[in-house]
Amino acid sequence: MNEAPHNTYQILTKRSKRLSELAESLHWTPNIWIGTSLENEDVSYRIKDLRKSACSYSISLT
Numbered sequence: 001m002n003e004a005p006h007n008t009y010q011i012l013t014k015r016s017k018r019l020s021e022l023a024e025s026l027h028w029t030p031n032i033w034i035g036t037s038l039e040n041e042d043v044s045y046r047i048k049d050l051r052k053s054a055c056s057y058s059i060s061l062t
Helices: 016-025 045-051
Strands: 009-012 032-038 056-061
Touching (some): 032 045
């Protein structure tokens, strides 16, 4: 993904805690986006987890 900057990649996860643990060890280029969904207020912590990473991110409200 890092070697194909002409493409945009969206990686979707509901395991935001795990992502925040790994985020610093990964090389994030601007073409890699991380996304998660928020089903209800109980999982709003996922926003904070995504913001800890140095990547672009998206949030889906369902």
